[in-house]
Amino acid sequence: MVPLHKPPLPSLDNTFIFKDAPWLGGKHDGYPLLSFKDYRTAHPMTFTLSSRERAAQLQCVLTFGLLEAVMEVKILESTLLQQGVDNNCNIGGDRNKVFMTSKNFPALLKDWRNRVLQLGNGEPCQQWAKRIETTLYQAHALLRMDASNGFFYNAGLQSHELLDILFQIGSIVEALVSSRAIFPQNFVRRGFGSWSFILTRPYLQHTTDMVANGWCPFIVQILSGSVSMLGYARTCKHPHIRESSQAHRKCTTQSCVMNMIDTTNYVPKHVIGTCNCDKYKPSLENVISSLSVGKIPVIQCPLPHEELLSIDSVKMPYVSISHVWADGLGSTTEEGLPACQIKRLVTLTKQLTPNGAFWIDALCIPVVKDMRKRAIGLMAKTYNEAKVVLVIDSGIRTISVSAPREEKLLYVLSSGWMQRLWTLQEAILARKLVFEFSDGLVALEELLLTKEEIFNPLLAYLGVELFRLTKHQLRPGSLNISDVAHALR
Incomplete structure (x- = not known):
């Protein structure tokens, strides 16, 4: 049996934090270490200043001012600011533009967390946590005010500059909130929820841009729950689109129509579009024989892969296939699947169990009404008793096992x-969940976060949905109403 790929754990310093954003020229060096309130007073946004200057002051307050107030340490401009080329400026680019970068940001966060740990669980640590809560509350109020007054929005910035600045500030705040988990749990009271409200005014622009670049509006809406997630997705290529001619033009923020199919005209797909191989199907009599006595029929395709055998699952360990019909693997026992697909499934499942036995709805659920009802009634048991549940999805299959954790x-x-209700049940009930990537198989536990990675807001927000899939197996009954609501969404 081929071992599952185990990619090396990436350094947290190498994960995406935020995209470089233009620095509007605010002055930070030379000021003493101040509370957030006092730093804001030292950087007034009076109307004697130009709109650009007010935005520069606000940017200073919500970056250096916020970071120093939370971390309680002086941070030089050179730590986060650097000169670079603005490729959006003109053909040659502006080589003298100053940007705020995340290059040294993880080190700042790590140093802060280490200093918190050194304090222990005593009164000084608790007082620091209270001061941070006050600071974050003040920053939250200031950002709420700007979402209405729009100092950044009215500063004459280009749309990409405005979005880069807002995404960067939101990502900084989310990183601070995530790192605050280093404090003892009883010291941290306010959760603050989502900070995505800062994108309210320019929301239409970044949504339009992402949809124009191939992203589904439904996925954009899901990712909008976190500034960090949405900010990262803006820098990435859109996920695989099955039918590029239609793309996501008919999708809405409520649903993705690309995953919906017309079962009356459905035809299983071949591995390669030009293939015209025959279909394989198991013995309908054997499948019905198993179902009629409450047993799960599983499939084997022994060499030379020219026939399918249907065997009771109690006789051997098997792999259960979890997929969406829109990817072309839908069918029934009577109809069967193309031989090329069968051979591919056998190749995959033999990496997980030597006998290559597998269950897939396309071959193990017949059309016959009463037997179909029995097979569907056995699905929870089918996925729960499988040695492995293998996820096959055309979008996931485009990503390499060596891709960065956040990309996977x-x-x-x-x-x-992740958008279908059937697959939610299949994932939650799985004893072991494995994903097919472009060049290997990766178990779910290899995608879950380490203790250090939970302090990265991007990884934390992306990883929480996958962690939720494991809760039932780790501790049956631990799924709460919030977990169910998020998963159903």
């Missing part, structure tokens, strides 16, 4: 497989 998480979260 993003495309699993954006996949058609």
Whole structure:
């Protein structure tokens, strides 16, 4: 049996934090270490200043001012600012533009968390946590005010500059909130929820841009729950689109029509579009024989892969296939699947169990009404008793096992497989869940976060949905109403 691929864990310093954003020229160096309130007073946004200057002051307050107030340490401009080329400026680019970059940001966060740990659980640590809560509350109020007054929005910035600045500030705040988890749980009271409200005014623009670049509006809406997630997705290529001629033009923020099919005209797909191989199907009599006595029929395709055998699952361990019909693997026992697809499934499942036995609805659920009802009634048991549940999705299959953790998480979260109710049940009931990537198989546990990675807001927001799939197996009955609501969404 081929071992599952186990990609090396990436350094947290190498994960995406935020995209570089233009610095509007605010002055930070030379000021003493101040509370957030005092820093804001030292950087007034009076109307004697130009709109651009007010935006520059606000940017200073919501970056350096906020970071220093939370971390309680001086941070030089050179730590986060650097000169670079603005490729959006003109053909040659502006080589003297100053940007705020995340290059040293993870180190700042890590140093802050280490200093918190050194304090222990005593009164000084608790007081620091209270000061941070006050600071974040003040920052939240200031951002709410700007969402209405629009100092950034009215500063004459180009749309990409405005969005880069807002996404960067939102990502900084989310990173601070995530790192605050280093404090003892009873010291942290306010959760603050989503900070995506800062994107309210320019929301239409970044949504339009992403949809124009191939993203589904439904996925954009899901990702909008976190500034960090949406900001990262803006820098990524859109997920795989099955039918590029239609793309997501008919999708809405409520649903993706690309995953909906017309079962009356449905035809299983071949592995390659030019293939015209015959269909394989198991013995309908054997499948019905198993179902009629409450047993699960599983499939084997022994060499030379020219016939399908249907065997009771009690006789051997098997792999259960979880997929969406829109990817072309839908069918019934009577209809069967193309031989090329069968051979591909056998190749995959033999990496997970030596006998290559597998269950898939396309071959193990017949049309016959009473037997179909029995087979569907056995599905919970089918997925729960499988040695492995293998996820096959055309979107996930475009990503390499060596891709960055955040990229793998993003495309699993954006996949058609994550959008169907049937697959939700299949994933939650799985004893072991494995994903097919472009060049290997990866178990769910390899995608879950380490203790250090939960402090990265992007990884934390992306990873929480996959972690939710494991809760039932880790501790039956631990799924709460919030978990169910998020999963159903």
